[in-house]
Amino acid sequence: MLSSAAGMKLKMSLYLASCATALLYLGLANAHGYVPFASPTSRSSDHTANHFHK
Amino acid sequence: MANVSPPPSSGAAVAKAKAITCPACGASITLRALGASVMVVCASCRSQIDISRPEIQIIKRFNAAAESFELPLGARGPLRGQTFEVIGAMVRSDQGYRWTEYLLFNPFIGFRWLVEDQGHWSLGETVKDVSAITPGPVGLRYRDREYRKFAVANPVVETVVGEFYWRVKVGNQAETRDWVAPPWMLSQEKTRTESIWTLLQYLDPAEVEAAFKITASERDDVAPHQPCPATQTLGSIKPFLLAALGLALVLQLATVFMAHSRTISIGSYEPASGHGHEVVFGPVHLDAQHSLNEVTAAAPLNNGWVELNYALVNKATGESYEFGNEFEFYSGADSDGTWTEGSTSGSALVPALPAGDYDVVVDSSSGDSNGGAIQQPIRLTLTHDIVPWRNFWIACGAILLYPLVLTYRRLVFERRRWSGSAFDPHIIRTH
Numbered sequence: 196m197l198s199s200a201a202g203m204k205l206k207m208s209l210y211l212a213s214c215a216t217a218l219l220y221l222g223l224a225n226a227h228g229y230v231p232f233a234s235p236t237s238r239s240s241d242h243t244a245n246h247f248h249k
Numbered sequence: 250m251a252n253v254s255p256p257p258s259s260g261a262a263v264a265k266a267k268a269i270t271c272p273a274c275g276a277s278i279t280l281r282a283l284g285a286s287v288m289v290v291c292a293s294c295r296s297q298i299d300i301s302r303p304e305i306q307i308i309k310r311f312n313a314a315a316e317s318f319e320l321p322l323g324a325r326g327p328l329r330g331q332t333f334e335v336i337g338a339m340v341r342s343d344q345g346y347r348w349t350e351y352l353l354f355n356p357f358i359g360f361r362w363l364v365e366d367q368g369h370w371s372l373g374e375t376v377k378d379v380s381a382i383t384p385g386p387v388g389l390r391y392r393d394r395e396y397r398k399f400a401v402a403n404p405v406v407e408t409v410v411g412e413f414y415w416r417v418k419v420g421n422q423a424e425t426r427d428w429v430a431p432p433w434m435l436s437q438e439k440t441r442t443e444s445i446w447t448l449l450q451y452l453d454p455a456e457v458e459a460a461f462k463i464t465a466s467e468r469d470d471v472a473p474h475q476p477c478p479a480t481q482t483l484g485s486i487k488p489f490l491l492a493a494l495g496l497a498l499v500l501q502l503a504t505v506f507m508a509h510s511r512t513i514s515i516g517s518y519e520p521a522s523g524h525g526h527e528v529v530f531g532p533v534h535l536d537a538q539h540s541l542n543e544v545t546a547a548a549p550l551n552n553g554w555v556e557l558n559y560a561l562v563n564k565a566t567g568e569s570y571e572f573g574n575e576f577e578f579y580s581g582a583d584s585d586g587t588w589t590e591g592s593t594s595g596s597a598l599v600p601a602l603p604a605g606d607y608d609v610v611v612d613s614s615s616g617d618s619n620g621g622a623i624q625q626p627i628r629l630t631l632t633h634d635i636v637p638w639r640n641f642w643i644a645c646g647a648i649l650l651y652p653l654v655l656t657y658r659r660l661v662f663e664r665r666r667w668s669g670s671a672f673d674p675h676i677i678r679t680h
Binding site for chain 1: 453481486493537541542572573599602637641645650
């Protein structure tokens with residue numbers, strides 16, 4: 196069983212880690228132009244002129 | 250507390266101990282605050298003995314078996330940096346609700362109260378600067394704290410053992426009023442002749458257990474002045490919360506500042522020739538290194554639908570990014586009047602596009618009320634490098650999630666606390 200001081204320290208550390216993760220996500224996602232729930236996009240390197248009716 | 254007289258001001262002058270023999274049962278009684286105490290209750294037979302005069306006299310015989318207390322008389326332990334000895338104990342009750350009050354003594358600092366109530370412990374001290382207790386916006390103000398009224402009771406002394414600095418006996422009754430500002434409680438005790446104020450501080454049961462080497466009973470429910478754990482955690486993480494929100498805002502403002510947010514007209518697409526009509530537009534130049542883009546299609550539709558398939562083809566690498574969107578718009582009239590449904594435009598977000606020149610390949614299927622493809626041209630635009638606000642809100646949500654959970658827990662805790670009070674501030678009363 197953790198003491199109340201150790202428990203508080205653990206909670207603060209976990210919260211700090213979650214804040215850091217959120218900020219890291221924001222920075223990286225913005226820098227790469229990524230957003231979740233965007234239009235489903237498929238990526239292909241085999242393009243032909245008649246793109247959709249190969 | 251059950252004292253109807255203020256305690257002697259200095260313990261140093263009364264730091265004498267003496268053993269006497271109970272005149273009722275012959276048991277040895279150690280007087281620990283001789284000179285300050287005026288009466289003692291024999292722990293063996295519970296007879297009340299007057300010790301205020303040299304000739305010891307029985308005030309009242311009481312032969313019932315002494316009740317066992319969690320803290321025995323004579324137990325010593327350190328609380329808040331001072332060693333105290335238990336010299337008296339009493340059980341009080343109000344309408345069947347019982348609690349225990351221990352009188353502690355330290356010859357150098359005097360008397361304190363240790364109160365045990367449903368497994369919750371508090372250390373109390375008589376308030377000497379009573380004039381500092383003033384009416385406040387929510388109840389009382391004392392030493393820069395606002396106290397809310399919590400309870401009014403008329404407790405009766407049920408059991409008493411040990412020595413006291415006033416004459417206490419079973420059946421003594423007083424009127425008590427409690428105000429709380431966790432972890433503090435102000436308690437007023439009134440009789441016909443006197444009014445005594447006590448300031449109590451909530452103690453962690455583990456502190457009492459460690460001090461007196463006991464195993465305290467489990468806590469039951471929430472004490473009136475028990476500090477809320479969620480409130481304490483919220484206070485601790487608040488600097489991180491504010492710093493993280495501030496940093497998120499700075500990051501987002503930097504993104505806004507650097508974003509190109511440029512609208513490019515792709516062209517006008519004619520879907521009239523039916524399904525499978527593929528048209529290549531462009532090229533369009535995307536200059537941001539990695540960007541979020543929005544492709545919008547709009548047409549003056551009426552009672553029709555459009556489904557568009559796109560491919561953004563990088564002219565340098567041949568890589569293509571395929572996606573789609575659709576929109577529909579209907580209107581009409583019925584007995585309720587005219588109505589419309591849908592939209593005459595639709596858009597798609599295309600994330601993480603590398604910089605370069607892109608051909609825009611468009612294909613469509615559509616339909617109108619005549620069963621054929623729509624006749625109206627579809628105007629296509631691309632907004633390059635738009636600001637991704639969605640990421641900002643997700644980050645803020647992640648940062649705020651734990652504080653919101655704690656806020657909810659605090660709400661539940663406070664509801665539980667005040668459910669035992671007739672003065673619940675969360676209840677709006679009508680008169």
